[in-house]
Amino acid sequence: MSIETIWVLAEVADGKPITTSLELITQARSLAGTVEAVAWGPGTADVAGTLGEHGVTTVHDVGDIGDALPGVPVASAVAAAVAAGKGPDAILFPATYDGRDIAGRLSAKLDRPVLTNVVGLSADDGGLVSQHAIFGGTQVVTARFTGEGPGIFVVRAKSFAAEPSGGAAAAVVPLAVDDTGATNTAVVVARHVEERSGPKLDEADVVVSGGRGLGEKDSYAMIEELAGLLKGAPGASRAIVDAGWVPYAYQVGQTGKTVKPTVYLACGISGATQHLVGMKNAKNIIAINKDQDAPIFTVADLGIVGDVHKVVPKLIEALKARG
């Protein structure tokens, strides 16, 4: 199977393609002669410029899907194109909520497997070879598809760097939704945005995360204060998200955000593999934990064995004193 055309799912948020989609488009340029995108929503024409700049020549636009969840309509549109012989050799999906839904639906529609948790992609003998982070990123599996049809890959954020190549705006062509039967009946009746200030968690230069070691919800305020003083973003382990201390959007790790800041400061976080997989590619890691055997220390450049309730307030005070 030689790779001529790759499609990338271009998810749009706040009027822009998400960074992970741009990362995948950038990598696809080095793997295939033609890179095209699949997008949905009312504003595809507005992102054709940015997509083109990153190397996309054509955007297949599913159009406005109204209040439907994207999984079914977008997968059905792509499946119809594949059935009509107009599909690509491979389709790359960002590992987002909607990306996973669309990839799963598409896989079942096309009867093609899906390779997930992809962190690397290269071309080999005319086919695509993928790297997967497994067991919380402690081992790397290299895999490839056998058999016909487009390869479906779900790729983790920050596996590649996004770089524009200076192309012209992509052409926008419609991609029609096929019959979806009873599958497309879930509807979004309300959308809730949990406001947060400061830089975005997955783009911030400094991330300060708190875990169960904070002891109680109120202690999270010092994580936010410290993050603010360092012009960074506050993050969290799953334990305190599940406990309802902070919204899910703060979660770092396998099921949360992948972050790669200059500094990651983990406060009262044990360092479970599912947490590490989301942050261990930070350039520098500082950990504060009272247990000197906590696994987080195995990845920390600077480990402080101490109580977060003592170290963090002093750190905040010292930073404030510097003005």
Added chain:
Amino acid sequence: MNVVVCVKQIPDPAAPAALDPGTHNLVRSGKLILDDSDAYGVEMALQLADAAGGGEVTLVSMAPNGETSGLRTALAMGAAKAILVSDDSLAGSDALSTAKVLAAAIRRAEPDLVIAATESTDGYTGTTPVQVAELLGLPSVTFAKKVEVDGQTVKVERQTEAGYDEVTSPLPAVVTVTAGVVEPRYPSFKGIMAAKSKPVDTLTAADLGLDGSQVGAGGARQQIISVVEAEARSAGEVVVDEGDAHERVIQFLEQLKIL
């Protein structure tokens, strides 16, 4: 209301996981336990059946060697019965093959609602439930942090990048739940005793009308080329706080020009 919960039985995550060097399949030879991620689904199903004023919770699992330990845990929590698909031909199944097996088994239970976890602890492909939904021709809502059933409608709070969406879907539907959706109960002694005699229907792939070209290693159309240890990050300097460790942190941040 009848609810099916997909429950995966997995090697104890506390023990280090390993892939068989020959087949590259996950070693599943030891005793398997209920995936903690599925305890939330079981609890959710029990609560929904209760709230609906009755109905049964049926477990569906695919696992090697007729394994039932994990199922017994979920039965002890209160599920009524289980369907286990166990067959040597299923070894090496990928997520889509697994979905075909689960979908065929779920069909037998004719549920109003199917619940699964958003991702398993060992494989964490995270696509199996949506593949099941597509194979069954059902709508799906993933990443639920709250689930309610009102007549023939399921109402879900679905996590999103920005916050959450309120989503409704007609039943039957497939819903995947996150940890934190409800607090799973501990099985009571009475529950554990009762679980021993609850029915577990054990089926083969052939019983479900699936053959080897569709499922198991025969159905998997992906190949593992190699498995290597990831580049390990090494531990750096460790300072025991004597009341002044914050100064070392400041120094470190200065070196990095963050300050």
